[in-house]
Amino acid sequence: MNSFDAAQKELIDKAERAHYEGIRHKGLSGSVCEDLLIEALRDSFTSSRLNFDRGMIKFAAARTRGQGLAGAMSSQMDIMVYEGEPVYRTLSQAIVHISKVKGVVEIKKWTHSKMMRASVKEKIERTHTLLEQKAGRNIPLFFVTFRYHDRGNFENWRSAVAAFSTPLAYSFSGRFTGRGGVNLYPWQESWWNDFEHYPYRGQYERLVKDLSKLK
Secondary structure, eight states: OOHHHHHHHHHHHHHHHHHHTTOOOHHHHHHHHHHHHHHHHHHHTTTSSOEEEEEEEEOSOTTOOSSSOTTSBOOOEEEEEESSOOSEEOSSOEEEEGGGEEEEEEEEEEEOHHHHHTHHHHHHHHHHHHHHHHHSSOOOEEEEEEEEOOTTOHHHHHHHHHTSSOSOEEESOOOOOEETTEEOOGGGSGGGGGGGGOTTTTHHHHHHHHHTTOO
């Protein structure tokens, strides 16, 4: 197993271990996935110019502070991909000026085709339009889901991406098997010990390679 697939398997494992231990609040579960992916991307881009942080994008002049910032900041971004230094940083958040932003990653713990066709697609398109207007250039948006409910068929994921608003979409795993009305965890599945042949393998590697193309 190459290092990218090992990282992808670890992302799946850590996200589901959090659920197994009882972290099931939607917002908190999403934050766990954001933290995990930020950590993995930082490890994959140790010698790169790109930085990865959760936070907000600042549209106003870089030195504008205090009052009068209404409408001059984005909403919370799951992961901002940027060059240089942020305007401001806390331990887990950053404010990055739009001029430094190279891309944005939207993350979902899990999703299904209806979500991708509706709420997720709408948010991606709305965010893309806003950033393009503010930056005067195209800022790619990447969509990552840790698990896609594919009804047991990987081709359903391919079909969902084909109809999605961006081809920059990645899923780290598919639907888990149900037993007695309860979903198995990935380490309880037969494919877990044969990850080299898992249909979703290579998704994290593709994400890293696509991010590395940002200019």
